[in-house]
Amino acid sequence: SREKLAEALQGKSNIIEADVMLGGSDEPVMGRPSDTDSDLRIKEWLSTIMAAEHDVAVKLTFHTTEAVIPTMTILRQNMSRIDFPIIINAPVLASSYSSEQPLDPDLVFN
DSSP states (O other): OHHHHHHHHHSSOSEEEEEEEEOTTSSEEESOTTSSOOSOBHHHHHHHHHHSSSOOEEEEEEOSGGGHHHHHHHHHHTTTTOOSOEEEEOOOSOOTTOOOOOOOHHHHHO
């Protein structure tokens, strides 16, 4: 949410973690798959972090394949302006400890 992002940027955190899902408009938004939508689109989230005067790294966690390609496209479009590390997190292996379906590693790593 916008509120949580503002709190994170005002705090002392060095890493901001966010879950990415596909929103109702088929646009990547920040939120967990159990959410139905979010008030924060990835474009706004990214712009806010790029404009902030706070040195951070970001960690994006993907739970669904559908959100990967549009998010990576947005990140690539902004690479010349991104001056912080980006960590991509996604389950790519099946686990008996999780009911989450693994994502196609080729989507995540290419």
